[in-house]
Amino acid sequence: MMSDWIEVGTLNDIPKLGARVVQRAEGDIAVFRTADDKIFALRDKCPHKGGQLSQGIVHGDRVACPMHDWKIGLENGIAIAPDEGCAASFPIKMEGEKIMLSLTPNEGCPNK
């Protein structure tokens, strides 16, 4: 399903150590930017109580959920131990200035 890549904006649209939201009927996707300009996309829903990860504090390759401070790995969406759970991750890449996001989540996490 290569057809579902969409353009969501440019790197400058997202603050460093911040996130923006792609709104979808099927559930929002959070797009993160780290200090070294890596980008990641996760389902915007913490595995714990459904908090919006896009509203959390980004640090390293993690985000701290704003609800109860669970830490979620940006790379794969998996909660950092001792917490358990995951938020689905989505393929994302840069094409020139553009951020391209696939709407087909990576395998392995039921929290889509």
Next chain:
Amino acid sequence: MKEKLVVIGNGMAGIRTIEELLKIDDERYDITVFGAEPYGNYNRIMLSPVLAGDKTIDEIMLNDMQWYKDNNVTLHSGKEVTSIDRVNRKVITDDGTEEAYDRLLIATGSDPFIIPVPGNDLDGVIAFRDIKDVDVMIAAAKEHKHAVVIGGGLLGLEAANGLMQQGMSVTVVHLMDKLMERQMDGPAAAMLRESLEERGLHFLMEAETESIIGKDRVEKVRFKDGSEIYADLVVMAVGIKPNIKLAKEAGIHCERGIVVNDTLQTYDPTIYSVGECAQHRGIAYGLVAPLFEMAKVCANHLAKMGIGRYEGTMTSTKLKVTGIDLFSAGDFTGDETTDELVFQDKARGVYRKIIVKDNKILGAVMYGDTIDGTWYFDLMRDETDISEFRETLLFGQAHLGDSGHGDDNRVAAMSDNAEICGCNGVTKGEIVNAITVNKIFTLDEVRAHTKASSSCGSCTGLVEALMSHTLGGEYSTAPHLKPMCGCTDKSHDTVREAIETQEFKSVRTVMDAMEWKTPDGCSKCRPAINYYLVCKFPELNLDDSQSRFINERAHANIQGDGTYSVIPRMWGGMTTPQELRAVADAAEKFKLKTVHVTGGQRIGLYGLKKEELPAIWNDLNKAGMVSGHAYGKALRTVKTCVGKEWCRFGTQDSTGLGIKLEKMSWGSWMPHKFKMAASGCPRNCAEATIKDYGVVCVDSGYEIHVGGNGGIKVRATDLLCNVETEEEVLEYSAAYIQLYREEAHYLERTAPWIERMGLNHIKEALVDNSARRKELAERFNYSQTFMQDDPWEERAKGGEAHEFTPIKVMG
């Protein structure tokens, strides 16, 4: 070669002995432990809270498997020792394993006593002794309704309470005419029964069980008088008997328990026994405190130091049922040679009886308010002469000296050898020593170092008071070692000092210069550093929005469902028809489900989508309303009463004062949220004495109160001083806020800050030193010149748009 120590019994007594031994000598023995249960060592006395759902099994584990590994202790769990070969000095297990010993420790504990009645082996008839029993009870509660607990003693009542918490209808059957007759006298037992009945427990007193009836599973319990009750679960909690089978078969002298001497040796001097299976000077104990004392002495002797002697334990009892406080110790019945001091207030549910002979306490029973239990117990053990304060003895320790400030004064008044933790026999001196020598700061660390408060937890309040007394009182000399978070070894104070002296100007430079271990810090340290920078350099606008929690970044409160709430400022709790109309219009326009009047006299609008925030702010701004900072570590509200303008009791214009206070201090970022109030008279309708800064107007002027706190841990304010004019109230307020801003750790409310620094410290800075006060107030007012821009207005005009709009909206 090392000697071999074999321990039979992997319970609290055996393992505590090993721990004590390893503390003084970890070289002497190869240690092997046999335990029948398939777990590490857990805190058996906490099974009741597990049953009641207050704790989990994991929380009551004392030594997990890793502990045995780390300490080179071999554990055979799930293996039962079946015989002791004293001639060849070895033990033999059910699977044929043989283990030789040089010294043997028998810590087999006790078995529950099962009443010898027909049907006691039916399914659903159990004791209350181990994790397995708790599992059975929790499972039964899911499927069945009626539980009968036989035994109205300590254990039976805890079991009954737990089963009730699990949803069962519970009847307690007791042979005697009063509950806990071994610990309580008549009035206390009656009060206990009444309050347990209020909670929903049923009691059958003076009932002797004749048989338990059922096909496969229990169905009924029948009593001697012929009556019957339904039962799907029967728990027998009528007592314990020391488990002495092994010792007896090996020819070791036993009576009720395994007889031991003052060094915990049995009649075979290579064999020791501790805990509930041992009988010392005629007594087999069933409580935890003696067992720990035995462990200490036994370990000492095993290490061949031979200086300790166990001379018996004076025990006290507390019931671990949440919300019911009772305490008993020593001889609480007395006789014709003793005096009885009694205090009883049935309506308040308070009862105290103290038995005194020759001005010494022999025993005590308390129900309801048991806070002085430890004190009476100390007086009793030390055989203190009480004639000096006999007339106020019943009113407790707080009545000894000044009017009493709760636990703090109480721990200060205690002697160094006063026992704080009854379970583990830890004294005030040992805890204070651990705090100062090991430089520890948290309850967990005190638990790890001393074991105080780690068993039943009922002394936690005292331990905390002791910590705050020890650390708070000597604050200036206390080391600042506690790191801000896992990203660094640096403490809050160290980081702040570095920001001041080295003039760091960004979160990043602070983390780089101070060798942070993580690339970008975390959600604990970054907001803290950001605050310290903003506080130090107000004029430079250093605020890093990505280091702020979402509420402060979005200037609204995120709610559980991901929507936001908005609370505009209403100065001093005053509003106008125009403002109310604007609020009503906004609520309708944005179709808000909830409009709520807050505890701080403001109106909260709930259920806004993040994208809608700038628009509603725009509407509110038009009516002259600005951000109420209900989302911030900042001034929240100034609550007022209407004061002398309307109230016939009012002494000053509290509303006007509240407005002035709020106008002066809104917009300032602080370590934590900050609430104020101004009451027009000492009736204090604005509840100023639970605020961070509270003013109570009096005829002669104003009382200034500081450091109050509602919330989880209520703290009433301390009186800072009295002043005569509004100008002084405002100056004190500015100075106090600035001192708090400059000294408190991020996320530390004023209450813990004052407790940490001591009220005198605050008084010295603000009351005793008017020059310092003026400087602080000036710094605050200077900082405010940069802070008082309405963040809503800026964003309503399009600022920070990326924060409030999705990067993309899909069709």
